[in-house]
Amino acid sequence: xxxxxxxxxxxxxxxxxxxxxxxxxxxxxxxxxxxxxxxxxxxxxxxxxxxxxxxxxxxxxxxxxxxxxxxxxxxxxxxxxxxxxxxxxxxxxxxxxxxxxxxxxxxxxxxxxxxxxxxxxxxxxxxxxxxxxxxxxxxxxxxxxxxxxxxxxxxxxxxxxxxxxxx
Numbered sequence: 001x002x003x004x005x006x007x008x009x010x011x012x013x014x015x016x017x018x019x020x021x022x023x024x025x026x027x028x029x030x031x032x033x034x035x036x037x038x039x040x041x042x043x044x045x046x047x048x049x050x051x052x053x054x055x056x057x058x059x060x061x062x063x064x065x066x067x068x069x070x071x072x073x074x075x076x077x078x079x080x081x082x083x084x085x086x087x088x089x090x091x092x093x094x095x096x097x098x099x100x101x102x103x104x105x106x107x108x109x110x111x112x113x114x115x116x117x118x119x120x121x122x123x124x125x126x127x128x129x130x131x132x133x134x135x136x137x138x139x140x141x142x143x144x145x146x147x148x149x150x151x152x153x154x155x156x157x158x159x160x161x162x163x164x165x166x167x
Contacts, residue, residue, distance in 0.1 A: 007145055008138035009166040010131075011115065011152070013159035015083050015105035017048055023073040024053070030069050037062065041096055044070065051103040053084060056096055060089070063099050080160030106133050107159045118155060119148055134164075 024046045031037050031044065043056040044066060055063045055070075071081050084101040092098035107115070112130050119128040119137060126139035126148055139145055149163050 006138055006140055007142050007167055008136055009145060009149070010134045010136050010164045011107070012134040012162050012164060013083075013105055013107045014162050014164075015103065015160060016079065017105075019077040019079050020074070020083070020103070021046060021048070023070065023077045023079055026073045026077075027066070027070040030073075031066055036065070041094060042066065051105065052087075053101040053103060055099045055101075056092055058096055060097055063089075063097055067099070082158060082160040085158065104159055107135065107161075111157060111159050114157070115152060118151065122148060122151055124148065 024044050028044045031042050037057075040058045040062065041056065042058075042062065043054070045054040045056070046052075047054070055066050057063050057066060074081055074083075083104050085104050087100045087102050089097065089099045112135060115135055116128045116130065119126060124139065124144040124147060125141060126137055126144050128135055128137045137145060137148055145166070152161060
């Protein structure tokens, strides 16, 4: 009898930085053209090297509006909104407000443990192995692997999960 083939996929939190950059550019253009932002300071600053996004404007309300615009642009470009984690909000120069967001593009250790225990709790014949910045899930039954993906997508996790290399 032939041995059945083992299937697998990888879970990571990769972020397409080019798409993120494009979303920021589009959001900045929309904000620049909006009537309610005329004559006030406004800035969306993406620092890819530091993995930080900074929104600066006259008030929290204006920053919320900018964030809503940015999120809609991210959604249109397939960039997960989970990739933005608010670090701090503070007063900035000129009476402005400044919100700083960390760009999340990795699965942190605690979250990796949560993912692995969630997979275990499904009691399927699959194994989940942490491989540094990704988790490899393998098993003989493709349906089991798809159940794992469906379950993980239903969870409220911080990392923007990406499911790759389905074999």
